[in-house]
Amino acid sequence: MASHAMHVHTPPSGFIRKYIFSMDHKVIGIQYYFLALFSVFVGLLLSVLMRYHMVYPDAKVGFFETLWPTGAPGGVMTPELYLSLMTMHGTIMVFFVLTTAPQGGFGNYFLPIQIGAEDMAFPFLNMLSFWTTFVALVVMMAAFFVQGGAPLGGWTAYAPLSALGEIAGPGQGTGMNLWIISIALFCGASLMGAINFISTLIDLRVPGMTLMRMPLTCWAWFVTAILSLLGFAVLLSAGILLLMDRVVGTSFFLPAGLVVNDQILNHKGGSPLLWQHLFWFFGHPEVYIAILPGMGLASNILSVFSRKTIFGYRAMVYAMLSIGFLGFVVWGHHMFISGMSPYTAIAFSIMTMAIGVPSAIKTFNWIGTLWGSQIRITTAMLFALGFVSLFVSGGISGIFLGQPGLDLYLHDTYFVVGHFHMIMGVAAIFGMFAGTFFWFPKMFGRMMNETLGQIHFYATFLGVYAIFTPMHVLGIIGNPRRYADFKEFEFMGQAMSVHTFMTHSALFTAAVQIIFVINLFWSLKKGAKAPDNPWEATSLEWSIPSPPPFDNFGGKHLTVHHGPYEFSVPGKAKDYVMQVDPE
Amino acid sequence: MLLALLNWVITLATVVLFAGKYWWFPEAINEHAREYDEHFRNTLYITGVIFFLAQMSLGWVIFKYRSNGGRSSYVEGNNTMEVVWTTGAAVLFIGAVLMSTQVWAGVHLSETPANAVTIELMAKQFAFSFRYAGADGKFGKTDIKQISDANGNPFGVDEKDPAGKDDVTSSAIRVPAGRPVLLKMRSRDVIHNFFVRELRVKQDVVPGMEIPLRFQADKPGTYEVPCSELCGLGHHQMRSTLIVLPPADFENWLKEEDQKLKQQ
Incomplete structure (x- = not known):
């Protein structure tokens, strides 16, 4: 007994070490989750304000002026304020929500548990990466409050607009510097996180937990971590170069012969396209950083609630690996019309179509998993099914955009906005909702309310389709994105009814998110006590108490005997076999 | 159940939105634009069929396989099917891009005529x-x-x-x-x-x-x-x-x- 007790790590006792500067992966996971939750509501609010402005550009709204005295004089939003909201919406959503919650949040909490580890490989590094992310968010938010406001160049920060400084527009001064510093910090944090995830997964699996016995969530987090490691390193370098162009006077992204606002600039030899190559070398894998954890989670949840083993487990793993690999050789499809060589465009488009193949494989396997199953409808399952539906809808439009011939017209129209919101925005967010409903009982020891959960699901599912499907037809009209209003162009008149419909859908969808917030916080306090394994699932986190003890397994040495998805195995008494069951 | 229905309704509404062409391209004013429209239409047919079948079958499995207290069938996968749909998707996707290369080349890889x-x-x-x-x-x-x-x-x-x-x-x-x-x-x-x-x-x-x-x-x-x-x-x-x-x-x-x- 004494030797056994040696393996029990005692938790820190002070409040600060336990809940603030904690090195416990579970606390850090929850911290990441709430950071992303805060960010998603900021991002959502910005999007609603944008949608409102596009349809009612001349409306006088009192609180606009209260929030942004210079950006909305008299309560009328200026185009520069619109663009800064757009930039911040994209940045906050991509970095602080889509990158943070699925990997930093759920990954941190459940990767160690699902492979049987007591913590991450480097707990201190883990704490450091969360707090660096936190500082990055504070710096990003600060951009709203400095002279000139937040930057207006979009989350892609194309040079020269991003490299010129204040001369290129309000927000391109101090606000843009803060943006770059924040992103650089975020890159640093993501690199630390990625190293930690990779090391943990390789080194800390318990006996019997072979790679092919890992839940698909672990595979997804693993591939995501590799993408983060290779992608964020490049973005970090690009960000530093951009900052140097701005503050030291280098010319990495600024060519000779610039005349801005009738002022001749003294730069020489830089290339605006270099920024785009570096940015999208990160930016495309980033799409998969956002969606892969959702894919893993959807697979996991579909299997659990359909009481059926994953159809083609190995095919799913290979598909994720090939998405990870191909994800690094398709970035040029963001640049078909950028002025790069037209021959290169053809090469990138073939790679891009190739990456559609593993995505299709995953969809077929999900439907294969559900075929002949016994579906139990829960909110988590609904969101996982919704994920599949949105993934298909969002993926299909990629077949248009991946062809340079068709991108010739569709590029930078609302078709693109509809496409990436559907797949990387809401499909990924559905993955997070699914994860929340699925793992909440384990994380907090209480169940969430199913009735509220399902109402929230149906309203949101309908709402997001109503927002993003019409965007595609706007693209077909030729409506460019990133326009503060549509008054200057005759042809956009026909688009206004569609824009109005989308704005109303967005207001509705944003409003119903209140149901989720109520459910989340009410369940934290008042939810029914959760049993250890409420969903009758098989992976390791369901073999320990809800919530888990400090060192996850109470010092026990686990051995894993089964694959992750042994449901309805013939000849077994129960319809599921836990991974730790000896037989 | 409700989700199956909702997914079908959304799918049909989407099909109507794209097939009805209520909001569509402006008139094409040259040969390239007409080629573009033709290729867009072909891509729309291919993706439309995939979209329709995928969403309908998703709705179908949700509708058909609701739990009745029994046991799921036990199938770990099917390599033949994996090969078939991998090859099928690859042929379709790569085929589409090769077809559209002509539209692209017409704009970007053609010589400038002397009378331009x-x-x-x-x-x-x-x-x-x-x-x-x-x-x-x-x-x-x-x-x-x-x-x-x-x-x-x-x-x-x-x-x-x-x-x-x-x-x-x-x-x-x-x-x-x-x-x-x-x-x-x-x-x-x-x-x-x-x-x-x-x-x-x-x-x-x-x-x-x-x-x-x-x-x-x-x-x-x-x-x-x-x-x-x-x-x-x-x-x-x-x-x-x-x-x-x-x-x-x-x-x-x-x-x-x-x-x-x-x-x-």
């Missing part, structure tokens, strides 16, 4: 300018120090170069119908974009680069040109027009502009 009209474009925050070589057929040299919007010299045409004396500049682009155009595009500050919906062509205009764009407009008319790359706070107001004139009218316009320059 050469026009220069200069973009700045937040306006387009166009320049024609004038009667001598030669563009005057430019010098960024002489760029001045106030003096009507957005290109910075060098005052000392005689070839520049008859260069015509304009804020709209006029082209003769049915004749190829070579547009040489430059920007002097940030990235802008030249987009004409009716031509089905869009190209970024990048500072530090001169990007050629070849097109031919066959149908006379006036078409809007919206800047389609975020360029700053006036992005949504950066507008020009493409004015396609019958060839004789185009020549007359050039002559009139030439007269005006001589009178100055």
Whole structure:
């Protein structure tokens, strides 16, 4: 007994070490989750304000002026304020929500548990990466409050607009510097996180937990971590170069012969396209950083609630690996019309179509998993099914955009906005909702309310389709994105009814998110006590108490005997076999 | 159950939205645009069928396989099916892109015909300018120090170069119908974009680069040109027009502009 007790790590006792500067992966996971939750509501609010402005550009709204005295004089939003909201919406959503919650949040909490580890490989590094992310968010938010406001160049920060400084527009001064510093910090944090995830997964699996016995969530987090490691390193370098162009006077992204606002600039030899190559070398894998954890989670949840083993487990793993690999050789499809060589465009488009193949494989396997199953409808399952539906809808439009011939017209129209919101925005967010409903009982020891959960699901599912499907037809009209209003162009008149419909859908969808917030916080306090394994699932986190003890397994040495998805195995008494069951 | 129904309804509504063409492309005004539309339609058919079948079968499995307290079938997978759908998807996707390469090559990989009209474009925050070589057929040299919007010299045409004396500049682009155009595009500050919906062509205009764009407009008319790359706070107001004139009218316009320059 004494030797056994040696393996029990005692938790820190002070409040600060336990809940603030904690090195416990579970606390850090929850911290990441709430950071992303805060960010998603900021991002959502910005999007609603944008949608409102596009349809009612001349409306006088009192609180606009209260929030942004210079950006909305008299309560009328200026185009520069619109663009800064757009930039911040994209940045906050991509970095602080889509990158943070699925990997930093759920990954941190459940990767160690699902492979049987007591913590991450480097707990201190883990704490450091969360707090660096936190500082990055504070710096990003600060951009709203400095002279000139937040930057207006979009989350892609194309040079020269991003490299010129204040001369290129309000927000391109101090606000843009803060943006770059924040992103650089975020890159640093993501690199630390990625190293930690990779090391943990390789080194800390318990006996019997072979790679092919890992839940698909672990595979997804693993591939995501590799993408983060290779992608964020490049973005970090690009960000530093951009900052140097701005503050030291280098010319990495600024060519000779610039005349801005009738002022001749003294730069020489830089290339605006270099920024785009570096940015999208990160930016495309980033799409998969956002969606892969959702894919893993959807697979996991579909299997659990359909009481059926994953159809083609190995095919799913290979598909994720090939998405990870191909994800690094398709970035040029963001640049078909950028002025790069037209021959290169053809090469990138073939790679891009190739990456559609593993995505299709995953969809077929999900439907294969559900075929002949016994579906139990829960909110988590609904969101996982919704994920599949949105993934298909969002993926299909990629077949248009991946062809340079068709991108010739569709590029930078609302078709693109509809496409990436559907797949990387809401499909990924559905993955997070699914994860929340699925793992909440384990994380907090209480169940969430199913009735509220399902109402929230149906309203949101309908709402997001109503927002993003019409965007595609706007693209077909030729409506460019990133326009503060549509008054200057005759042809956009026909688009206004569609824009109005989308704005109303967005207001509705944003409003119903209140149901989720109520459910989340009410369940934290008042939810029914959760049993250890409420969903009758098989992976390791369901073999320990809800919530888990400090060192996850109470010092026990686990051995894993089964694959992750042994449901309805013939000849077994129960319809599921836990991974730790000896037989 | 409800989800199956909802997914079917959304799928059908989407199909109606795209098949009904209530909001659609403007009329095509050249051969490339017609080819574009044809290829778009083919892609729409392929993806439409995939979309419809995938969403309908998703709804079907949700509807059909609700739990009745029994046991699921135990199937770990099926390698034949994996091979079939992997190959099928690969052939379909790669096939689509190879087919569209022609549409792309028509714009970007074709030679400029000898009879093409050469026009220069200069973009700045937040306006387009166009320049024609004038009667001598030669563009005057430019010098960024002489760029001045106030003096009507957005290109910075060098005052000392005689070839520049008859260069015509304009804020709209006029082209003769049915004749190829070579547009040489430059920007002097940030990235802008030249987009004409009716031509089905869009190209970024990048500072530090001169990007050629070849097109031919066959149908006379006036078409809007919206800047389609975020360029700053006036992005949504950066507008020009493409004015396609019958060839004789185009020549007359050039002559009139030439007269005006001589009178100055």
